[in-house]
Every structure is written in C-alpha cells, then in structure tokens.
Amino acid sequence: MSNIDEAKLTYLLARLAISDVQLRYATGADTRDWVLYRSCFADEIDTRSTAAFGGQPRRGNADRFVEAARRFLTGLKATQHMITNHVITIEGDEATCVAYVQARHYLPNKTGGADQTMFGYYTNRFVRTPDGWKISACKLTVTWNSGNWGIFELARKRFEEAERGAKE
Numbered sequence: 001m002s003n004i005d006e007a008k009l010t011y012l013l014a015r016l017a018i019s020d021v022q023l024r025y026a027t028g029a030d031t032r033d034w035v036l037y038r039s040c041f042a043d044e045i046d047t048r049s050t051a052a053f054g055g056q057p058r059r060g061n062a063d064r065f066v067e068a069a070r071r072f073l074t075g076l077k078a079t080q081h082m083i084t085n086h087v088i089t090i091e092g093d094e095a096t097c098v099a100y101v102q103a104r105h106y107l108p109n110k111t112g113g114a115d116q117t118m119f120g121y122y123t124n125r126f127v128r129t130p131d132g133w134k135i136s137a138c139k140l141t142v143t144w145n146s147g148n149w150g151i152f153e154l155a156r157k158r159f160e161e162a163e164r165g166a167k168e
Contacts, residue, residue, distance in 0.1 A: 017132055021132075021135060022083045025040045025081075025083065025135070028040065029079060030078075030079050032074060034070050038062065040134065040135050042135065044059065044062065044136070045059070045061075045135065046058070072155070075162070076105050078106040079105050081104075082100075082102045083100070083122065084099060085099055086099045097123075098121055101118070103117065107158070112150055116145065118142050119146075120144075121143070122138065
C-alpha cells in the first residue's frame with residue numbers, strides 16, 4: 001500500500017466515531033442501557049425536542065437529560081430508534097451530524113393502538129473530548145407522526161407505578 005494521507009485518515013476515523021455515537025445513542029435508549037446512553041453526551045448539553053413535545057430548548061447537565069429519557073422510555077414495552085443517512089460536517093474539534101430518525105414506540109393497552117411512530121431527523125452537534133466524540137447539542141425535528149400519541153401518558157403512569165412498587 002502506498003502513502004496514507006494522514007489528514008484523510010483522521011477525517012474518516014472521526015466520521016466513523018461520530019456515526020458510532022449516533023448508533024450507541026439509539027442502542028442505549030432501546031436496550032435501556034443508561035450507562036451506554038450517557039456515554040454519548042458531553043457533560044453539558046443543549047436539547048431541543050420542541051417539535052415533538054413542545055416546551056422550550058434547554059441547556060443542562062447530561063445526567064439530568066439521561067434521567068429524563070430513562071423516565072420517558074422505561075414505561076414503554078419497547079422502542080426502536082433507527083438513525084440513518086448520517087451527513088457529517090467536521091470543523092476541527094467540532095462537528096455536526098444530521099441524520100434521519102424513525103422512532104417507534106410500543107405499549108399494548110386497552111384504550112387504543114399499541115404503536116406510535118415519529119419520523120424526522122436529528123441535528124446533533126459534537127465536540128471532540130479526551131474520551132472521544134460526544135454530543136453537545138441534540139435537536140429533534142419531527143416531520144410527521146403516526147399512531148397513538150396517548151401511549152406516552154400511559155407509559156408515564158406505568159413508570160410511576162413501577163417506581164412506587166420498587167420503593168415499597
């Protein structure tokens with residue numbers, strides 16, 4: 001093999017690492033592996049999920065963000081987050097990844113359909129740290145939804161009941 005262009009190799013390795021973070025993000029959420037999920041984030045993170053859930057963009061501690069995700073997702077029977085078509089732009093120690101997302105949420109219930117699916121894309125900003133690339137800002141843009149939006153309220157109640165039962 002002839003000379004390797006170090007700059008190109010560094011760029012390709014960074015792209016691979018950023019894609020890996022995106023995939024660990026989905027895997028951590030779907031397997032409820034909160035340590036894996038947390039490993040994707042810088043200590044401080046900007047979040048914007050207003051297109052899906054309303055509210056305001058937030059800046060805060062990543063541990064609190066992960067705890068909120070745990071509380072939100074644990075009450076569901078299952079989820080599947082597919083994050084694809086990574087378009088990555090790298091500028092020094094910062095990067096942006098825009099990636100399609102299809103987030104499927106499943107909770108059998110007696111009041112309506114068991115499924116809710118969000119379609120859209122993430123625009124995530126990354127920062128290179130001594131521990132590798134980390135998400136420093138996570139923005140979810142929902143382009144459309146299908147299914148039973150009510151399963152989220154049912155999941156919240158299911159989570160709270162499980163938490164109360166664990167304390168007793």
